[in-house]
Amino acid sequence: MYETIQYEMKNNVAWIRLNRPEKFNAFTEQMNLEITKALKEADRDTEVRCLVITGNGRAFSSGEDLAGVKQDTDHAEILRKRYNPMVQKLASVEKPIIAAVNGVAAGAGMSLALACDFRLLSEKANFIEAFINVGLVPDSGNLFYLPRLVGHAKALELAVMGEKVSAEEAKEVGLATKVIPLDQWEEEVSAFAENLAKKPTKAIGLIKRYLQKSWESDLDEMLENEAYAQRTAGQTKDHAEGVQAFLEKRKPEFKGS
Known part of the structure; x- marks a missing residue:
């Protein structure tokens, strides 16, 4: 079904493994499209309640496969056709997404990790804002997520210096x-x-949605957003289970509905 990634579901977790280990899982057009397809598959599957993105071999992803980049390449079109849809799909999935960074995450590989909700790093892993080292600008959501995670000053330092973290x-x-x-x-x-x-998967999805909206909302808007989200969460079966478990002094068994 997939050629550049592996996809499997185990214990309600969808595993997406980048699978070009001989190329340090560098992105190609096919890989971008397959990642996007796998994200859609996991998003639709009600049995999937968490996603993990990781790499096979020694790297998470070294970024774009520069062997396929020609002198006259229109980088904007590559982003609009391949990377932007992948990042946009990541942002739209209302289930928790983990980047399991097993090795180097450089360039767009780092961007992919930044776009996930959680980043688990192997002790041997590292990040590299490699764009500056080939005269380019961080992309694939990098300049959106990086300052939100580390602040403006540190984001500028990492992006401009291009050093290993x-x-x-x-x-x-x-x-x-x-x-x-x-x-x-x-x-x-x-x-x-x-x-x-x-x-409770539905509650996590609402938390993700409205945390993102908080960056563009004032206090009054967020208070109303919280009220709407709480009404929605309060109507889920998981909320009912949580209350019942509390009353019965037991651990809740959430079903993600």
Whole structure:
């Protein structure tokens, strides 16, 4: 079904694995399109309650495969056709999305990780804003998400300097949710994802939606947004289960509905 990625669902978690390890999972047009297709598949599947994006081999993704970039390449058209739809689909999925950064995430590979909700980094992983090193500007949502995660000054520093950011530094500046030792990598990523998959999925989707709207809303708008979101969440089966579990002094069993 897919040639440049692998897709599987396990324990209500959809795993999307970038699968060009010999090229450090560098993006091609086909890979961009397949990632977007896989995101749509996971979004539609009611059994999927969490997504994990990771890479096979030593890298998460080294960014665009520069072997396919010609001198007269129209970079804007590449972004509009391939990368922007992928990032827009990521933003529209109202389920938690984890970037499991197993190795280097450079250029658009870093952008992909930034667009996810959580970033779990292997202790050997690193980020590189590689765009400046080939005379380009960060793209694929990078300039949108980066300052929101680390602030304007640090975002400018990372984007202009183009230097490697270790996993530990990424954690310090707010780019990483968690740094995981190599010998615990698979176990801890799976546990983190499966824990998210057991939470009330509809509530998570509403949190994601209205946190994003908060950047463009004033206080009065956000108070009304919260009221609307709370009414919606209050009508879910998971809310009813949460209340019942509280009254019965037991752990709730959310179903994502």
